[in-house]
Amino acid sequence: MSNAEDAAWITGVGTATPLGLDYQSFVDALLAGRSGIGPVTTFDTTAQPCRVAGTLSPLPAPEGWSADAWASEGPWEQLMLWCALQALRDSGGTDHCPPERVGLILGIGSEWLLAWERDLHAGGYRVREPGRDQQTLVDGLRDRLGFSGPTGTVAAACAGGNVALGLARQWLRLGLVDVCLAGACDRSISPLGMAGFGNLGALTKRNDDPQRASRPFDVERDGFVMSEGGAVFVLESRSRALRRGAKVYGEVAGFGASSDAHHMVIPSPDPAPCVRAVQAALRDAAIDPSAIDYINAHATSTPAGDRFEAQVLREVLGAGIGRIPISSTKSMTGHLLGATAAVEALACLATFDRGAIPPTINLDDPDPECADLHHVPHHAREAEVRVAVSNSFGFGGSNTCLILRAAG
Amino acid sequence: MNAILPPPTRPARAPAPALGSHAPPSSCIQGIVAARGVARSPLADLPTLRKDPGRIREKPFSPSLLKHADIQAIVGLAAVVRAVNDAGWHGRSFDEWAVVGASRFLGRIFAAHSLEKFRHMGASSVSPLIIPYHSLHSMAGTISMALKSHGPNFGAGGGPGHVAEGLSAALALLAKGDVPGVWVVFGGWDPEPIPDLAGSSDTPSTGTGVALALTRGGDGPAIGLRVPAAGPPRNNADHAADLHALAAALEGSSVSPWSVGWGASGIIELTGPGSGASS
Numbered sequence: 001m002s003n004a005e006d007a008a009w010i011t012g013v014g015t016a017t018p019l020g021l022d023y024q025s026f027v028d029a030l031l032a033g034r035s036g037i038g039p040v041t042t043f044d045t046t047a048q049p050c051r052v053a054g055t056l057s058p059l060p061a062p063e064g065w066s067a068d069a070w071a072s073e074g075p076w077e078q079l080m081l082w083c084a085l086q087a088l089r090d091s092g093g094t095d096h097c098p099p100e101r102v103g104l105i106l107g108i109g110s111e112w113l114l115a116w117e118r119d120l121h122a123g124g125y126r127v128r129e130p131g132r133d134q135q136t137l138v139d140g141l142r143d144r145l146g147f148s149g150p151t152g153t154v155a156a157a158c159a160g161g162n163v164a165l166g167l168a169r170q171w172l173r174l175g176l177v178d179v180c181l182a183g184a185c186d187r188s189i190s191p192l193g194m195a196g197f198g199n200l201g202a203l204t205k206r207n208d209d210p211q212r213a214s215r216p217f218d219v220e221r222d223g224f225v226m227s228e229g230g231a232v233f234v235l236e237s238r239s240r241a242l243r244r245g246a247k248v249y250g251e252v253a254g255f256g257a258s259s260d261a262h263h264m265v266i267p268s269p270d271p272a273p274c275v276r277a278v279q280a281a282l283r284d285a286a287i288d289p290s291a292i293d294y295i296n297a298h299a300t301s302t303p304a305g306d307r308f309e310a311q312v313l314r315e316v317l318g319a320g321i322g323r324i325p326i327s328s329t330k331s332m333t334g335h336l337l338g339a340t341a342a343v344e345a346l347a348c349l350a351t352f353d354r355g356a357i358p359p360t361i362n363l364d365d366p367d368p369e370c371a372d373l374h375h376v377p378h379h380a381r382e383a384e385v386r387v388a389v390s391n392s393f394g395f396g397g398s399n400t401c402l403i404l405r406a407a408g
Numbered sequence: 409m410n411a412i413l414p415p416p417t418r419p420a421r422a423p424a425p426a427l428g429s430h431a432p433p434s435s436c437i438q439g440i441v442a443a444r445g446v447a448r449s450p451l452a453d454l455p456t457l458r459k460d461p462g463r464i465r466e467k468p469f470s471p472s473l474l475k476h477a478d479i480q481a482i483v484g485l486a487a488v489v490r491a492v493n494d495a496g497w498h499g500r501s502f503d504e505w506a507v508v509g510a511s512r513f514l515g516r517i518f519a520a521h522s523l524e525k526f527r528h529m530g531a532s533s534v535s536p537l538i539i540p541y542h543s544l545h546s547m548a549g550t551i552s553m554a555l556k557s558h559g560p561n562f563g564a565g566g567g568p569g570h571v572a573e574g575l576s577a578a579l580a581l582l583a584k585g586d587v588p589g590v591w592v593v594f595g596g597w598d599p600e601p602i603p604d605l606a607g608s609s610d611t612p613s614t615g616t617g618v619a620l621a622l623t624r625g626g627d628g629p630a631i632g633l634r635v636p637a638a639g640p641p642r643n644n645a646d647h648a649a650d651l652h653a654l655a656a657a658l659e660g661s662s663v664s665p666w667s668v669g670w671g672a673s674g675i676i677e678l679t680g681p682g683s684g685a686s687s
Contacts, residue, residue: 047531110543111566113519120523127520130600133513136567152573155544156562163562170580174437176633192526192534200536256586257560259507259552264476264540273558280586395540396549398561 007253008169009407011246012091012234014083014183015346017333018054018227022086027350030329030358031380035211037225037334043191049198052210053189054227054334062086074118076111079185080141083232087181088145091234094179096244103177104142105152105168106232107160107184109338110193111137117192149177157394158298159257160184161231161341162402166255168235178240185230186339197226200265202302214335215362216299216328217306217370224300227334231342238407249349253387253405254285260397267308267393274312274399278391281401282316285387289317292324293385294351296344298393299328299360300335309391310370325383327360327376341392345402348388352406356380437579438632439622442589445491446655447483447617451601451609454479462489465498469554476541478518479615480511480595481550487617488551488593495621505621506559506587509547510574511566512596512651518542521607551593559587570594571650579633582622594618596651618655 015022018036019029029036036054045051059082061070073081084104088094094102112133119126126132135143138153150171154163161184168182197203204223206213214225233249241248258277260268268274282289295313299306306328314321329347336343351357363377386406393399449457458474461482474482492500518535519542525533540546544563552561560581565573571594578592595617601609622631 049531108566109545110539112513113515113538113543116516116519117523120527127516127523128602130513130516130602133567133600136565136569139567139569150576151569152564152577153544153566154562154564154577155566156548156560157540157543157545160545160562163560167577167580170584174580174583176437176580188539191531192522193539195526195531195534196536196538198531199534200540257506257562259549259558259561261553261556261558264546264549264553276558284586394545395543396545396561397552398545398549400560 007238007251008172008235009238009241009251010233010249010349011236011241012087013231013249013346013349014086014090015229015231015343016056016059016079016082017229017343018056019333021057021059023346026346027354030332030347030350031354031356033332033359033361033379035332035361037210037213039210040189048194050194050203050205051207052204052213052225054225055189056228075187076137076185077140079187079230080137081144083183083185083230084141084145084181087232087234092246097179099146100148101178102147103150103168103171103180104138104147105154105164105180105182106138107155107164107338107342108137108153109155109157109160109186110188114188114190114193117190155338156398156400157396158337158340159392159394159398159400160338161345162255162390162392162400163257165233165252165345165402166257169252169255172235172237178236180235181232182235183230183232184339184342186337187228188337189226189228194226204301212362214301214331216297216301216331216360217366217373217375218363219365219367221301221303221306223302224330225334227336229336229343230339231346248407250352251405251407252402254281254403256280256284257398257400260399262397264396267305268397271308271312271315274393275315277399278312278316278401281403285403285405287387287403289320291387292389293383294348294357294388295324295326296348296388296390297326297328298391300330307367307369310373313373321372322374324374325357325376325381326373327358329358331361331363341390341400341402344390344392345404348390348404351385351388355382355384357383357385437583438630439579439582439624440626441620441628441631442623442626443491443495443497443621444658445487445489445494445619446659447486447490449483449615451611451613451615454482457486458482461486464489464492473550473553476537477550478514478542478546480514481547483615483617484509484547484593484595484619485551485554487619488555488591491619491621502555502557504559504588505555505557506581506590507548507552507555507557507561508574508578508581508590508592509551509563510570510592510594511544511547511563512568512570513600514544514547514566514595515542517601517603517607517609520603524605547593547595551591555591570596571654575631576633578622582624589621589623592620592622594651594654598652616651616655618651618658
């Protein structure tokens with residue numbers, strides 16, 4: 001039953017981001033260079049250091065749901081259902097697979113903290129009532145979807161989506177599942193969440209100019225912009241996808257991860273551990289750096305982080321750093337935190353079927369310490385992309401790299 | 409039934425399919441428990457444990473590592489220290505090892521205090537430490553720093569099923585073959601503490617940390633994950649007992665047969681010493 005030699009193909013996608021509530025509208029916005037950032041209006045931000053973010057528009061009831069039933073779902077549950085149902089429909093469903101052979105693994109970062117906070121704002125005090133904490137979001141989603149296969153919640157802060165996709169691929173290769181839903185979701189834009197990151201000094205202070213606030217690699221960047229959303233993918237083996245004639249978006253070709261072992265928040269001054277993650281992913285995908293056609297950078301728009309990533313890429317790519325196009329789609333989406341890696345994997349898939357690379361908007365004046373990168377500023381660029389690299393790094397010194405390859 | 413369109417009302421847990429309705433997979437992923445440690449601490453003793461969770465190579469951990477770490481991470485780290493010392497691994501490097509941190513409801517006491525402060529003093533009172541140090545990734549991050557491990561680190565589980573989810577993630581990572589070993593560290597409280605408003609709790613809770621050093625070969629009991637065709641659904645009481653069962657099995661003079669469900673359909677088994685299983 002082992003599929004060790006079989007590629008893990010993506011045959012369905014579902015998403016909700018500030019740029020759009022489905023794959024096509026998300027990609028259209030990315031390639032148009034549109035910003036999804038605006039003032040936060042869902043709660044009072046007067047005392048917040050940062051008052052802008054990428055927020056989701058209301059998610060309408062999916063087909064088959066009554067408006068009342070949908071409205072009774074919490075915001076996290078709605079987001080996860082939205083993405084998963086869309087991905088399942090897109091893949092043609094899973095009637096070809098028994099429910100116990102369908103896995104589900106998602107990157108979810110701070111679910112209990114945010115659940116406790118949400119309840120507090122609603123007048124409750126769930127954090128002091130442990131008996132109310134009965135089931136993780138992922139377990140709840142599994143039950144709703146009627147699956148009974150392996151289930152997992154993983155968290156590597158902003159790298160959780162890559163970990164989920166890497167483990168899902170591994171489950172497929174080990175023959176533990178035949179089909180696996182994997183990805184990540186995040187809804188951390190809350191009073192406590194924004195205050196926590198704001199007081200950390202990590203967020204932009206460009207409150208008067210939200211659409212230009214997220215500016216990775218630009219010399220005037222001053223912090224990241226929080227955002228919310230998610231992406232869920234349906235993964236199955238190449239042979240299974242071919243057998244049933246499934247539509248294919250691409251292959252999860254490689255995954256690498258490492259730890260800084262330096263500090264919970266501050267990236268290591270030594271790029272070596274992070275270099276190790278990218279090199280491990282390339283090795284896993286059995287490709288040379290020269291085969292890379294596009295890099296979706298982690299670049300969050302913080303002064304130190306973007307410079308650090310440039311240093312890492314310089315070490316991995318050598319002279320190739322000036323040849324391989326690189327962009328940070330966070331310039332448009334903002335930083336989706338726990339969901340960012342999954343949404344950026346989706347941006348990579350878009351380069352395969354649209355033949356274009358999304359830009360880094362607001363990159364008016366590249367930081368001299370990042371100037372040797374082959375940026376794609378302001379406007380999308382036509383390109384044939386067959387191999388895309390997506391970096392995601394997180395608190396806890398967690399470094400990850402995902403390699404996506406065009407199928408066929 | 410594979411529900412593409414779930415019913416608009418909350419369904420009951422999907423019934424388990426009949427046994428034998430599909431052929432069970434032949435694959436089983438396994439690892440060898442090369443070292444193991446269990447640490448327990450009453451909540452009231454946590455300040456003492458935070459100051460000194462033990463030493464590896466006779467060296468104390470940096471106070472800055474311990475100062476802000478979540479209390480589950482501290483108990484988990486104490487379990488790792490015991491495992492390292494019991495195995496006599498005093499000079500061993502874990503440079504390339506991975507760390508999986510499988511906590512259960514991590515951060516509750518800190519969160520309660522933060523929420524209370526926020527309610528009365530607003531946004532400026534919120535600690536910048538809350539997300540980095542009190543979220544699901546935090547225990548793995550802390551332990552990777554303590555061990556100077558540069559392999560992958562991430563959190564798994566976070567809720568009632570944390571034991572099974574942590575093990576499944578660790579075994580899958582081990583089977584990939586990129587790392588020589590995986591530390592999988594579990595943490596949880598019994599009973600779950602009810603926080604007071606000042607960032608403490610009067611609940612007589614005991615924190616349990618369990619650390620397993622998993623490798624692909626060598627001596628030790630094998631721990632394996634098997635995915636049968638179907639299994640009965642488990643309730644939360646079963647899940648909550650997992651950490652105790654694992655700790656008890658590891659602390660026993662001999663390894664007892666022990667199993668725990670993975671989701672609704674998988675079985676993780678600690679199958680006995682010296683089986684020589686490999687992934």
